Amino acid sequence: MRAGPSQDEIRRQNLGALLRHVHVHGATTRAELTTALGLNRSTIGALTAELAGAGLVTEGAPKETGRAGRPSLVVRPESGRVYAYAYSIEVDRMRAARIGLGGAVLDRRELDRPRGLVAADAAPLLAGAAKDMQQAVPADAVCVGTGVAVCGMVRRQDGLVRLGPTTGWVDEPIGAALAELDVDAPITVGNVADVAAFAEYARGAAAGCDNVIYLYGDVGVGAGIIAGGRRVTGHGGYGGEVGHMKVVLDGERCECGSRGCWETEIGEHALLRKAGRSDARGRDALLALFDAADRGDARASSAVRQAGDWLGFGVANLVNIFNPEMVIFGGTMRDLYLASAAPIRSRLNANALPACLEHVRLRTPKLGQDAALIGAAELAFERLLADPLDVG
Amino acid sequence: MRAGPSQDEIRRQNLGALLRHVHVHGATTRAELTTALGLNRSTIGALTAELAGAGLVTEGAPKETGRAGRPSLVVRPESGRVYAYAYSIEVDRMRAARIGLGGAVLDRRELDRPRGLVAADAAPLLAGAAKDMQQAVPADAVCVGTGVAVCGMVRRQDGLVRLGPTTGWVDEPIGAALAELDVDAPITVGNVADVAAFAEYARGAAAGCDNVIYLYGDVGVGAGIIAGGRRVTGHGGYGGEVGHMKVVLDGERCECGSRGCWETEIGEHALLRKAGRSDARGRDALLALFDAADRGDARASSAVRQAGDWLGFGVANLVNIFNPEMVIFGGTMRDLYLASAAPIRSRLNANALPACLEHVRLRTPKLGQDAALIGAAELAFERLLADPLDVG
Numbered sequence: 001m002r003a004g005p006s007q008d009e010i011r012r013q014n015l016g017a018l019l020r021h022v023h024v025h026g027a028t029t030r031a032e033l034t035t036a037l038g039l040n041r042s043t044i045g046a047l048t049a050e051l052a053g054a055g056l057v058t059e060g061a062p063k064e065t066g067r068a069g070r071p072s073l074v075v076r077p078e079s080g081r082v083y084a085y086a087y088s089i090e091v092d093r094m095r096a097a098r099i100g101l102g103g104a105v106l107d108r109r110e111l112d113r114p115r116g117l118v119a120a121d122a123a124p125l126l127a128g129a130a131k132d133m134q135q136a137v138p139a140d141a142v143c144v145g146t147g148v149a150v151c152g153m154v155r156r157q158d159g160l161v162r163l164g165p166t167t168g169w170v171d172e173p174i175g176a177a178l179a180e181l182d183v184d185a186p187i188t189v190g191n192v193a194d195v196a197a198f199a200e201y202a203r204g205a206a207a208g209c210d211n212v213i214y215l216y217g218d219v220g221v222g223a224g225i226i227a228g229g230r231r232v233t234g235h236g237g238y239g240g241e242v243g244h245m246k247v248v249l250d251g252e253r254c255e256c257g258s259r260g261c262w263e264t265e266i267g268e269h270a271l272l273r274k275a276g277r278s279d280a281r282g283r284d285a286l287l288a289l290f291d292a293a294d295r296g297d298a299r300a301s302s303a304v305r306q307a308g309d310w311l312g313f314g315v316a317n318l319v320n321i322f323n324p325e326m327v328i329f330g331g332t333m334r335d336l337y338l339a340s341a342a343p344i345r346s347r348l349n350a351n352a353l354p355a356c357l358e359h360v361r362l363r364t365p366k367l368g369q370d371a372a373l374i375g376a377a378e379l380a381f382e383r384l385l386a387d388p389l390d391v392g
Numbered sequence: 393m394r395a396g397p398s399q400d401e402i403r404r405q406n407l408g409a410l411l412r413h414v415h416v417h418g419a420t421t422r423a424e425l426t427t428a429l430g431l432n433r434s435t436i437g438a439l440t441a442e443l444a445g446a447g448l449v450t451e452g453a454p455k456e457t458g459r460a461g462r463p464s465l466v467v468r469p470e471s472g473r474v475y476a477y478a479y480s481i482e483v484d485r486m487r488a489a490r491i492g493l494g495g496a497v498l499d500r501r502e503l504d505r506p507r508g509l510v511a512a513d514a515a516p517l518l519a520g521a522a523k524d525m526q527q528a529v530p531a532d533a534v535c536v537g538t539g540v541a542v543c544g545m546v547r548r549q550d551g552l553v554r555l556g557p558t559t560g561w562v563d564e565p566i567g568a569a570l571a572e573l574d575v576d577a578p579i580t581v582g583n584v585a586d587v588a589a590f591a592e593y594a595r596g597a598a599a600g601c602d603n604v605i606y607l608y609g610d611v612g613v614g615a616g617i618i619a620g621g622r623r624v625t626g627h628g629g630y631g632g633e634v635g636h637m638k639v640v641l642d643g644e645r646c647e648c649g650s651r652g653c654w655e656t657e658i659g660e661h662a663l664l665r666k667a668g669r670s671d672a673r674g675r676d677a678l679l680a681l682f683d684a685a686d687r688g689d690a691r692a693s694s695a696v697r698q699a700g701d702w703l704g705f706g707v708a709n710l711v712n713i714f715n716p717e718m719v720i721f722g723g724t725m726r727d728l729y730l731a732s733a734a735p736i737r738s739r740l741n742a743n744a745l746p747a748c749l750e751h752v753r754l755r756t757p758k759l760g761q762d763a764a765l766i767g768a769a770e771l772a773f774e775r776l777l778a779d780p781l782d783v784g
Contacts, residue, residue, distance in 0.1 A: 005402060010402070013397075153745065153747050153748075155747075162746075162747040163747060210627070211627040211631075223713075227619055227622070227624045227631070228622055228625070230619070230620055232619045232620065232624070232714065233620070233715070234619070234714055234715020234748070235602070235603045235716060235717045236748075236750070236751060237715070238715040238745070238747045239713065239714050240713065241713065241715075241748060242712070242713055244745055245709045245712060246639070246705060246708065246743055247638070247639075247641075248641070249640070249705070258743050313638060313641070316638065317637045317638055318713075320633040320637060321631065321632065321633065322624065322626055323625070323626020323628055323630040324627060325627045351638055351650050353633055353636055354555075355545050355628060355630045356630045356631075356633060358628070359627055359628060
């Protein structure tokens with residue numbers, strides 16, 4: 001129902017499209033930009049000049065091509081000068097990074113997160129890490145904002161963590177706590193699976209795919225979902241809680257308070273329970289279990305096979321619901337997928353509708369451990385890319 | 393990554409926005425359009441003149457308001473002159489309608505669909521009904537296209553029905569068969585749940601809601617899903633097959649070939665089976681069952697309660713996955729919802745995450761039996777609304 005944009009909106013849209021292109025693809029010649037954006041050479045020249053004037057890109061000669069003729073100038077993102085802070089709050093650690101326009105991690109810090117640490121304690125620790133990194137930042141550099149990835153359900157509106165069963169967070173105002181410490185730079189908080197999915201979609205395994213499910217496991221399991229090129233985050237921001245899709249009517253008790261959730265069959269506790277290792281917990285215990293399965297330990301192998309079967313069961317449901325082109329397995333789901341590809345495929349073939357399954361590719365993340373940080377930074381860069389001259 | 397639109401694209405976008413407004417809201421004053429579209433009065437005047445010149449809207453004096461001052465002219469869609477054909481292919485009947493711009497059903501026909509009827513036979517019957525309706529159409533009227541709603545998985549690209557378990561259709565080329573009979577008007581085929589959801593979203597119970605799940609039951613169960621204001625149809629067009637979300641590991645055999653699908657617990661066969669009426673089939677048998685439950689028949693009541701519990705079970709999963717604002721129960725799901733609201737609510741409260749559930753409203757369709765036809769026509773009108781001057 002929205003009317004068409006004004007001249008000024010179009011200019012901003014074109015500036016954003018050009019900046020996004022070099023942000024995602026890196027150094028690009030003016031000739032390539034002309035083709036990619038469908039704009040003529042003089043418009044590309046004017047847009048580039050405007051972005052360069054704002055200190056967002058630089059222009060320079062390309063590397064020697066050996067070809068005759070005047071080479072097309074190369075446009076590069078100002079990665080050193082324009083940056084975002086990215087935080088990732090995980091089950092037992094917190095990470096902070098400074099990430100340049102273009103997606104390069106310029107600096108990083110890692111902190112322990114003692115279980116029980118709440119938002120009011122976490123915020124100054126993260127802000128302290130940022131302050132520490134700030135010392136190496138050039139005086140003319142510009143921070144466009146801060147993005148935060150959290151394990152939990154995040155209210156879009158203000159970054160309140162409604163429920164993070166694995167961190168024990170209930171209604172923890174991490175967005176507000178960080179905003180109090182730094183009122184200048186805008187802060188955006190997102191669920192880690194949503195954020196990592198966004199990173200893999202923007203510049204990772206799913207680049208170019210418009211229908212993607214990114215499954216992310218730590219203690220629990222969640223998904224970041226892209227449908228028709230848009231993030232599916234729901235009315236309040238809580239969408240993608242696939243770990244709480246019930247798969248067993250009166251199944252195991254889940255940390256969410258219900259029973260039979262998918263994560264009670266494929267999450268960390270489930271794997272350790274199935275292997276008779278209920279006393280153990282944490283990522284190292286899980287890796288030890290996968291190792292044991294790999295070495296032929298019968299109980300560990302059986303646990304991994306069973307969990308893999310349940311992983312396929314739930315993925316088949318998501319394939320029938322979303323008809324995606326790609327399913328990405330991140331975090332502990334990556335380990336489980338790699339350890340049990342056969343039962344997963346077999347369950348998928350048995351349960352998914354052939355039409356929904358026929359174009360699905362199963363993949364592991366391309367950005368690895370950094371997906372959450374890179375995605376958190378993307379949340380911050382989104383504002384800049386929507387309106388490049390409003391920031392900087 | 394797309395660059396901003398050209399002047400001409402903006403003009404078309406504005407024309408589409410204005411036409412869409414009167415298509416959805418009916419007669420609207422120029423003053424209201426100025427506010428709704430955020431354009432100034434002279435632009436609204438120019439756009440309206442252009443649309444009137446193309447025969448898509450008329451302008452006229454409003455009804456007497458009793459207020460002083462010059463009244464704002466009223467813009468109305470040309471419902472009698474601009475229309476689409478809409479077909480609905482259902483389990484045991486087919487319907488055809490002529491639907492005017494603005495959504496009014498101008499004419500309609502109903503045909504039996506003998507079980508076993510394939511696309512090659514259905515197409516001429518539907519085209520015949522359209523030809524019959526065509527006789528009453530004014531000579532200067534313009535058909536913008538044909539939309540078709542089908543029970544089954546529809547390939548977006550060409551309207552091939554990949555699988556319609558309830559109609560027995562496998563790879564039936566209904567899109568191509570209809571296109572052969574009428575090469576002029578474009579034909580768009582969609583799944584009935586997607587199409588009905590689109591209608592309820594555009595002008596029904598979900599108007600103004602951007603995150604909606606429309607559950608539709610006939611023999612099977614499917615969903616039309618709107619997320620962030622966009623239809624979720626997946627890579628090939630097959631998204632929304634929620635009836636084939638598995639809810640029981642080794643459950644009842646499903647018509648899709650798998651076991652334990654949601655529709656084996658809430659579909660027509662499931663309800664009749666649970667009530668000990670496995671020999672019966674069809675909508676009348678189902679209505680008789682709901683009647684019996686309503687009159688206190690123990691076995692029928694128990695069947696409805698059980699199926700209602702399963703309906704709540706699956707809806708809770710979808711609520712956790714999509715965080716919708718509204719769930720609409722259409723077709724047989726409407727009957728089941730109305731007959732078992734208590735177990736559905738109870739299961740939702742037990743299984744859905746509180747944050748995902750807190751803003752969900754449960755509703756029945758506003759457009760009733762006509763939703764499929766109106767939604768099918770919307771598919772055809774979409775082309776016109778995207779570029780009003782390209783059609784007509």
